[in-house]
Amino acid sequence: MKKRVLFVEDEQFFLDQLQVALEDEYEIxxxxxxxxxxxxxxxxxxxxxxxxxxxxxPDDIDPEVVNYGRSTGVEICRRIKSIKPEIPIxxxxxxxxxxxxxxxxxxxxxxxxxxxxxxxxxxxxxxEIFD
Numbered sequence: 001m002k003k004r005v006l007f008v009e010d011e012q013f014f015l016d017q018l019q020v021a022l023e024d025e026y027e028i029x030x031x032x033x034x035x036x037x038x039x040x041x042x043x044x045x046x047x048x049x050x051x052x053x054x055x056x057x058p059d060d061i062d063p064e065v066v067n068y069g070r071s072t073g074v075e076i077c078r079r080i081k082s083i084k085p086e087i088p089i090x091x092x093x094x095x096x097x098x099x100x101x102x103x104x105x106x107x108x109x110x111x112x113x114x115x116x117x118x119x120x121x122x123x124x125x126x127x128e129i130f131d
Contacts (some may be wrong), residue, residue, distance in 0.1 A: 002027040003047040004131055008037030008076065009092070010055040014115075018050075021119030026126060034058045034076050041080055045085060048129055050076060052124065053093035053104055053112075070095060074103045081108040088129045092117055 005022075008031045009015040019028040029046070031037035035058035041049065053073030057066045067070045077089050088110040095101070101112060111125050 004029060004045065005048045005050060005125070005126065006031060006037060006041055006044075006046045007050040008034060008055075008073075009050070009052045010034075011052070018117075018119055020128075022123060024121070034072050037076060038079060041087075042083060048126060049080060049087055049089045051080075051089050051091050051102075051109070053091050053097050053100065067100070070097070071100045071103060074100065074107050077104060077107040077109055077123055090122070090125050090129075092122075114123075 004027045006029050010032055012032060015030050019030060024027055029040065031040050032050055034055055050074050055071045055072050056069050056071050057063055061075055066075055073091055080087060080089060089108060091104045091109040091112040092115055093112065094115045104112060110129060112127055113121050
């Protein structure tokens with residue numbers, strides 16, 4: 001049985017590309033917004049989460065708190081870990097700010113992959129989690 005991976009990513013092209021590239025080995029469930037990702041993860045079971053760090057915040061997060069979207073994934077990571085602490089989360093980001101990268105690690109991310117990421121980068125990280 002394939003491992004289920006929630007992929008929270010607001011760049012539809014990137015999400016679709018990775019979904020196609022990884023579909024032979026993983027069941028990738030897409031969420032195109034942070035709010036959709038939170039709703040899905042609260043209702044379904046997953047073996048891992050791929051999480052974009054920089055995306056528009058959901059309505060219940062003050063944009064100023066997440067640096068106007070630059071660190072939305074940090075808060076989403078915290079929220080996922082609060083309801084499902086055992087789930088491994090891989091952060092994907094173009095952000096190079098060391099403070100934000102440290103925040104995502106402290107929020108519970110297992111690994112951070114810099115964008116542009118290849119399907120091989122993501123597959124290697126997922127394989128590492130599941131081995």
